[in-house]
Each structure stands twice: as structure tokens, then as C-alpha cells.
Amino acid sequence: MNKHRIILASKSPRRQYLLKELGLDFEIRTKDTDESFPPGLVAEGIPLYLSRKKALAFKNELTPGELLIAADTVVWINNQVLNKPVDHADAVRMLKMLSGNMHQVFTGVCLSSTEKTVSFFAETKVYFKPLTDQEIDHYIHHSKPFDKAGSYGAQDWIGLVGVKRIEGTYFNVMGLPMFELYQELQKF
């Protein structure tokens, strides 16, 4: 499907799992990147910017024939972005914002080689039922969602019992838009 040697620039076990399911051989290379972004960016503009920033960090290390995949996922609600929670109270605050509301999940992906760079994104709308305080506490206590944008994983307990509807793809919410990625890898 793609003749490049593929490199996934992500520590996320969910992204690693999904790329494996695609049936591709790949290598994992990661770097800590500063996740700040210019204040004017909104919605998909943020993960598009951050995934490109993650990719650029590897710019001088790629060799011909390598294709690097970098991605960033954000939760967007009420015109603001929810990052990874800093502590339990922050996770409670985020889940209370999501409770009973629709939010958008945007993943930006940047594919790069020594020859070119391609960016794309996917959007999924996620509708949470009203969550009780007990459900929020139970979830944070058991699943410790501190590595997850917006404080939840769609594949976790809270995703099973709390998400009443999505519009878009599920894998985008998990962190990697497989449908779009597959198309872009074929074209790259």
C-alpha cells in the first residue's frame, strides 16, 4: 500500500494500536515537543499546527524513503480547547463541561518525508449524556485519564456508558483518523 518505511511519532498506545491494526510495519520515534500554539488558532487549526510542529522536530533526521506520521488530538467545546488535565480537580472540571453537551474532537495529522509534507484533519461530534458526580468520580478514580485530551477515552467506561451518539468516525476520537490516514498514505 505504501513503499515508505513508516515512522509513528507518538507515545500514545491507542495510536500505536490503531496503526498496527492497519497491517503496516512501522517504527516508533518520539520526542518531547512544546505543545503551545499561537493564540489566534481555533478548532482544527490547533491540531493541524501542533501535528506539523511535532513533525518539524524530526525534519533534519529523516532519511530518504522514510515517512513520518505525527498527530495531535484536541477536544473543542464552547470555543475553547480542552487539553490533558493537570490533576483530579481539573479532570472533574472538564468532564462537567462535557456532561450533557456536544463537543468536537479534531485530530490533525502531518505526514512528512525528505521530499514533502502533507497535513489533514478529521472531525467527530461527540454527544455526552448528563453525567452524575458519582459517575465522574468513579471514572477518574479508576481510569486516571491524565494522558487524555478532555479527560476521557472513548474506549473507557465513561465512553461506553456516557456517549449517546457520535457523528464522524470513532477512531478519530481514539486519536487517529484511520479512514483519512489510509487514503492519504495511498496518495503520498
Next chain:
Amino acid sequence: MNKHRIILASKSPRRQYLLKELGLDFEIRTKDTDESFPPGLVAEGIPLYLSRKKALAFKNELTPGELLIAADTVVWINNQVLNKPVDHADAVRMLKMLSGNMHQVFTGVCLSSTEKTVSFFAETKVYFKPLTDQEIDHYIHHSKPFDKAGSYGAQDWIGLVGVKRIEGTYFNVMGLPMFELYQELQKF
């Protein structure tokens, strides 16, 4: 969350996995049931009928305090139901019907105890991109989807690369509508 001793009447490893993720203890009891249904039934009427039929097969064996969960999932397209494929050619035929089209996935669930019986269902719309003959053959050859209604699993390779959008919940497409099940178990 529910004081009953829960019994799952399903051989599906996906349903067993999902119920485990809900954090409930449960036992598995299965029976082979004739999956025929009256010709007048359409859409959600079919899995509602079949899940009730599966539950009724256990009627005389339930003891007080037990709660049995039976479910049936169908793929509905062009006013017809797609069952499990009988062979490779049948799977090709079904995937060609789904290719480039929207279909509906309905799961009917029947909860029963010695005291009462409750039925409900969930619907998810699934949109496939146009699939190539190579993609269809590759998938059937590698994943052998002969135990799956409509010849595909949403969690399989073909679901990752072929599904461009869903409307509803992902877990319903996997075979058990967790959002609705959680609510109904709380009320039962």
C-alpha cells in the same frame, strides 16, 4: 449498579468484551436458537423479535435474582436484512452492497428475570466509502468475517479504512449498545 446476578446469553466475543468493560461480574450461558423470524418484520423489529426469542429459550431455567441479557444485531440496507454470510462469495456480495452506501445497524436487547422482561434497541447509521474488489478480497481472506452480520466487523481492518462516518454509537455496531444497556440495567 444492579443487584441481580447477570447472565449474558451470547457467544459473541465482542459482546463478552464490552460487558466486561462495563465492570460487571457476569456468567455466560448460551443456547443455539433458530434465527428465523416472521416475514412481516422489518428493521429494528427483527432484532427485537430475535433477542426476545433468545431470551425466551431460557425462561424456565432462570431463578429469582438472575437477570439474563440476550441481544441480536442486524445490518439493514435497501429494505433487506444482511445475516451472517454463508461463504466467501456471499461475503463479497454483501460487502459490495455496503460499498459506497449508508446502512443501518440495529441491535435489539432483551433483559429478563423471573419477574419481568424489558426490550429495547439502538440504531446506528454507517457510511462506507466505495470499496475496491482488492479491498473486499483482502479483508475476507484475512479476517474471515463469517460470524458477522453483514460480513464485517467495525473493529476490523475494513472498519478502520472503509467506514467514513457513523451516526449513533460505535458499540452498537460492535454488537451491544452500551449506553442504552447501562441505562436499562439501572432501571431494571
